[in-house]
Amino acid sequence: MTDTIPQVTLKPLTWTPHLPPVEIEDATPRQLEAMKVTPSAKKVSPYVRTLAHDPDSYVARTVLFNAIMYAEGGLNRADRELGALGASLINGCKYCANVHARQHARLTGTATTSALFAGRRDALNPRDAAIMDFAEALTATPPTADQSHVEALRAQGMEDAEIQDLIHSIAIFGWANRLMHPLGHSD
Amino acid sequence: MTAVPDAIDQALGIAPGSPLHALRALRPEFVSGAEACxxxxxxxxxxxxxxxxxxxxxxxxxxxxxxxxxxxxxxPRPADPALAALADGEMPEDPALAALARHADLIAATPAKAGPEHLSALQEAGFSVPQIIALSELLAFACYQIRVVHGLGLLKETRA
Incomplete structure (x- = not known):
């Protein structure tokens, strides 16, 4: 195929909560402590302040999220981002899809995300296609992922330890998407 | 690594010594992180x-x-009949529990369809903003567990 897909550069979106977030001046000591658990703590985003209403789950989830997306070794970062993107597209989380498409593009260039946003699944390389197929099937309710998906990933040279990382990056967006999308809107 | 099987080991039916248990042990922070959540x-x-x-x-x-x-x-299935209806996927008679049941099904099955009106319905049923956030985390955690258990289950016949 010689046709070319226009390369898109996605602009960041802004997320606005449907429910009133915690205001810093009203925050309890535990909420204040919880809100520090962010990669860059300079400014506390409306998202963090919304979820800080329940400090226990916020802290625990953030620790797990960071382990899954940033742990050393194993599956490369771009493939984790693609798993996150696949889940976010199925779950209808525009904001998460935008963030993780941009992360993927930053790591490996815009070819894959441009193809996806143009609806050109046929233009994905075989590894990305296997990852997207698996992400979609695992994200479905109930999940429809089966042995054939795992075999397709293995055929692309993925070790089981890497597939385990991919499973977790898809699963953690089965969680994050169900917060970000239902609790707010983005534009 | 903990000696006690965690919730995901139990759901997978695996124990120390199995290949899948060894695979999970490569990412102790995922295991402990999920238990903390x-x-x-x-x-x-x-x-x-x-x-x-x-x-x-x-x-x-x-x-x-x-x-x-x-x-x-x-x-475990609750003893209380109203909570048992909620747990069993039925529609509880209590209006607040019924609102919760409807929201849980929406989030579990069709999260893309969720909108602000669904949060209003929970507020009208008497749930506070912090309660709605805590319930949202709980529902979404269960959805995370589903994917981890389903996905890892596919690696049960893991290769050496």
């Missing part, structure tokens, strides 16, 4: 007036969508 959504320090019984019933309703029996069994 489970504790945080089921019995947090700040309960926000949501009982552990209600939380477990709701989690059982959500994980049942996946049909992995051992995962569902991780959330």
């Amino acid at each position: 489970r504790a945080a959504v089921l019995h947090p320090e700040e309960t926000l007036d949501l009982s552990p019984e209600l939380r477990r019933a709701l989690a059982r309703r959500v994980v049942a969508w996946a049909g992995h029996d051992r995962l569902t069994d991780g959330y």
